[in-house]
Amino acid sequence: MHASFLQRHRTVLLTMLALGALALTIGTVFEFRLHATLPPLKISLNPPTMLVAAGTQPEFHWPTQGQAAVAIPSLAANALASTPNQHPVPIASLAKLMTAYLVLERYPLAIGSQGPTLTMTSADEQQYYDDVAEDQSSVEVTAGEQLSEYQLLQALLTRSANNVAQLLASWVAGSQRSFVAQMNQTATRLDLTNTHFADASGFNPATKATAQAVATIAAMDMRNAVFDQIVDEHTVTLPLVGTLTNIVARIGTANVVGIKSGYTIWSGGCAAIATEEQSPSGSFPAIAVVLNQQGPASLHHAASIAEQLADEVGAGVVHIDGVRAHQRIGSLRIPWLGRVGSSVDLTLTRSLKVALWPGQAITYHAHLTSATHLIGRPAGAVAGYLVLSWPMHTERIAIVTTGAIPPPSRWWRLLHA
Structure with a gap:
């Protein structure tokens, strides 16, 4: 009877230890998943690359001498x-x-x-x-x-x-x-x-x-x-x-x-x-x-x-719209938002009218910041800049989000980390 009692207590103890270890393992896994690195936010960008001023030079009334x-x-x-x-x-x-x-x-x-x-x-x-x-x-x-x-x-x-x-x-x-x-x-x-x-x-x-x-x-x-x-x-x-x-x-x-x-x-x-x-x-x-x-x-x-x-x-100077305010130049896909509302548009903050001589061009280069810092930010967060360059000038216009980017839920993190 004494041996049987000890055997039962050993079994209970081992079971408790196993359950504790399992709970610890599960907790560790949950903790890891909750704090795991999030998948990258996918940016699709389609900014303009070059815009050439159309038109021809004016007819000048040059002097007849000199x-x-x-x-x-x-x-x-x-x-x-x-x-x-x-x-x-x-x-x-x-x-x-x-x-x-x-x-x-x-x-x-x-x-x-x-x-x-x-x-x-x-x-x-x-x-x-x-x-x-x-x-x-x-x-x-x-x-x-x-x-x-x-x-x-x-x-x-x-x-x-x-x-x-x-x-x-x-x-x-x-x-x-x-x-x-x-x-x-x-x-x-x-x-x-x-x-x-x-x-x-x-x-x-x-x-x-x-x-x-x-x-x-x-x-x-x-x-x-x-x-x-x-x-x-x-x-x-x-x-x-x-x-x-x-x-x-x-x-x-x-x-x-x-x-x-x-x-x-x-x-x-x-x-x-x-x-x-x-x-x-x-x-x-x-x-x-x-x-x-x-x-x-x-x-x-x-x-x-x-x-x-x-x-x-x-x-003879040509005046053109380099960019327009709220012009869409891309989007930011957010994996944890699902199919509905899964992306946020990226737009420009202001318009810019540019003076050019016929044949001169504006070139465009987008410079984006790390998308991860946008998580948890409201609409209007700066996602980068569009740099416009033309003769004698360079201008920088902010690229912003059109919607808030909420952090993922704990449940999504547990399932997708």
Whole structure:
């Protein structure tokens, strides 16, 4: 009887231990399944890949003499169209566009900043008198006078002061010769063929370029906010000489917002004119350069033609919808939602209208984040970005979910882990 009692207790004990082990095993399995890595959320994406602007270039009313080119700084680094048979010619004070570029490259300015202050020397004062004697455009300076970088650029660009071009050149490069070397090195770096600078002001007839090259430099300048601000000033006020009007008389009238003119007996009338063009995708500057206009009132004639050409190139821009707000570009499949409501659409947060020159293209690239971080997030969670790229621009638009993505139930986890 005693042995039988022990045997029964042993059986019960072993059974309890077995059940405990089973329960522990089951619990471990359940715990593993409840915390197992979830299957990936499957993303199906069908974003656009490329969109080319249709249309043809406008019919330009090119000058009957000399040469011309047009550019849009926000759309291309170089001139967009030009007269045939471009060849280097004297460009007079349009050379100051490169001078200003190098000054601002060496000593950048922010809007509202005056930059470093320069004290005029007796040599600077004498240079002014020398330029006046040669009937060069100039702004009076006197020894001991202090002018800021911004004020000197105003004198350079709005009054076309040759003496200021020379003193800025010496300030930036240490000497006229070194500065001219920098001008030519920059022209080479920018692939401005048939361009040669012999001085910082353009008074030297050996300073030559094509209208294409000048338009490229002008577009480069106009992308600088400080340069853009200065050349749009109708008048400037300097300490010694007081208030002066911009030599380009059309600035501040109609839609003209800059930029520079020039004349010598070698160059004839030369003008680079920028207009502010309005469009569905926002306003933008358009530039036209006209060189080597001869005859009476050649400077006025060059500026008038350039203004018309700037409007014509502006009118040739094509405005298209790059993307639309709420545009569907894909979906996110969620395995634990079953057949009904098993996916959530992916859409874009906003529209984007894009300005392009005919033949230019927008390219699209989608960049998605890890889908697992979307689990438990409400509708509107950011799933990634669609990056749009077109000449001179890159824009990023958020891709979002259109519905909430709930976590899976415990029951689903137990059955599917």
